[in-house]
Amino acid sequence: MKNFAYSRPADLTAATEAASADGTRIIAGGTTMVDLLKIGVLNPEALVDISGITDLRGYDVSSDRMRFGALSMMSTVGDDPDVIAAFPALSESLWKAASPQLRNAATLGGNILQHTRCPYYRDTAYAQCNKRSPGSGCAALEGGETTLHAILGGSSSCVAKYPGDFAQVLVAFDAEVTTQGPGGTRTIAFAQLHRLPGDTPHIETVLEPGEIVTAIELPMIPAMTNSTYLKARDRESYAFASASAAVGVEMDGDTVRDVRIGLGGVASVPWRATAAEDSLKGKPLTEEAAREAGRIAFQDAEPLEGSAYKIKLGADVVAGALLQVKTRMGAE
Ligand SMILES: Cc1cc2nc3c(=O)[nH]c(=O)nc-3n(C[C@H](O)[C@H](O)[C@H](O)COP(=O)(O)OP(=O)(O)OC[C@H]3O[C@@H](n4cnc5c(N)ncnc54)[C@H](O)[C@@H]3O)c2cc1C
Ligand code: SF4
Structure with missing residues (x-):
């Protein structure tokens, strides 16, 4: 693993400022990020740890609009009896994901922004991966193993599948994410958050550098x-x-x-x-x-x-x- 600078700001403004610097990545629960650092897929100059920002914790499912802070834990939300009663699919998508240990460490914000599990993306022995190394080709499309890949939304540059579970619930039920970045706050329809690969599969979302997902919201519907x-x-x-x-x-x-x-x-x-x-x-x-x-x-x-x-x-x-x-x- 390459050396990197590390900071853990206590408030959002400091975190967005730190995360906007070139070569910087955000870390929350770290269950995806630490993996990718260890296997050399991501090599940031600096990591901004947002886990100390208390404003991003907590959730509320009691009103006509559910709201989950980005640092809500997968296990806490998935196991909550009120969530199970109000919205079984949301709870099931969380407890059918990963393992109990991972769910105890992983956040909802990190979950929606997890990276693909395409084996060629995660193995730097393969030089061809447009997502990891833009313009290098695609080992999957160039004669590789494709059983794990996407059959909807792929392109001639990348056919990696989006791996998470929770996001399917969010896209089906008109969720939105709220964010804070260097340009201020904004709300993004969840369906617009992730970008189709097209010819730029390395750009996975519409988030700007330094933009932090602060919460996920859903209108309550029958x-x-x-x-x-x-x-x-x-x-x-x-x-x-x-x-x-x-x-x-x-x-x-x-x-x-x-x-x-x-x-x-x-x-x-x-x-x-x-x-x-x-x-x-x-x-x-x-x-x-x-x-x-x-x-x-x-x-x-x-x-x-x-x-x-x-x-x-x-x-x-x-x-x-x-x-x-x-x-x-x-x-x-
Ligand atoms: C062995 C294994 C099995 C798994 N199985 C499943 C599964 O079956 N289903 C499933 O859905 N998931 C699965 N996962 C993925 C797991 O759920 C994610 O790793 C986890 O949810 C990520 O959350 P985190 O808080 O640890 O994110 P991190 O690892 O800290 O971050 C993940 C990404 O999100 C970014 N990020 C995090 N928080 C924010 C934020 N608030 N704003 C902006 N960017 C942010 C980071 O920069 C990084 O790019 C598995 C993971 C492992 C290791
Ligand atoms: S499918 Fe995408 S992630 Fe996988 S090797 Fe090809 S470009 Fe890389």
Whole structure:
């Protein structure tokens, strides 16, 4: 690991000022960042540790707008009985992620900004990785292993998948993030936070240098109550998603009034399946409709040889999540 300067400011203004300097990176829980420092993928001149900024802690799910400070811990939020009751998908997306030890150290802000797990990005023995080293090529696309890669949103420069779980819930339920940077504060729709790779896959978000995510907010909507997060993965715990779906449904009698579907493990950014949502609105939530929504969610997929299996897997996960919610609603 290369030597770097380290500071731990106690307030946001000092932190944004320090984090704006060239070659500086932000660290919160450190569960992604320390890994990437150790394996030489990131080599910052300086780290600004934001974990001491008390204003970024705490969360509130009691009003008509949920608010989570960026330093809220994955474990605390995921295990909170009020969160479980109000929004099962959000809680499930957190406790199905990583391991208990990691969830006890990792923050929500760090979780949404975690880096890809593309094996070529994380192994500096591979020279070709446009995300790690712009303009160097892409080892995955140039004959590499692609079973872990994206089938939605990729480009000819990068097909890395966005790895997290929590973000699929946020994109499906119209979350926003608030930030503070050198230019002041702003609110960003969560769907706009992550950038598609295009020909600049090394620029992953719209955040400016030194801009710190301060909180994540969500409007309370009825579809949150009847929601779930279904995750298909190699092992039942401690594994990233091969395909996942965050789903929430609001019924109007026998037909669907509102439905939300976020896809994980299959796309280069947190992905909302709006065409699949539209296919369900105003109709009964039958098994046939759920399977058709799953098919529609992947109708524009562009798989590689290794990732083609994700079309059926992803469609089955979407249908499975919808039917799981239906079963839960029937049991009420
Ligand atoms: C073995 C392993 C398995 C895992 N499995 C899963 C899984 O199944 N599902 C899943 O979702 N995640 C998984 N993770 C990822 C884990 O959830 C993340 O590492 C964690 O959430 C990151 O949070 P952190 O606070 O530790 O972030 P850090 O490591 O401190 O930071 C992560 C990134 O976010 C930036 N950052 C952090 N906070 C802010 C902020 N407030 N404003 C601006 N930038 C910020 C940092 O600069 C860095 O780029 C796994 C991780 C490991 C190591
Ligand atoms: S898919 Fe993206 S992250 Fe992976 S090697 Fe190619 S450019 Fe790098």
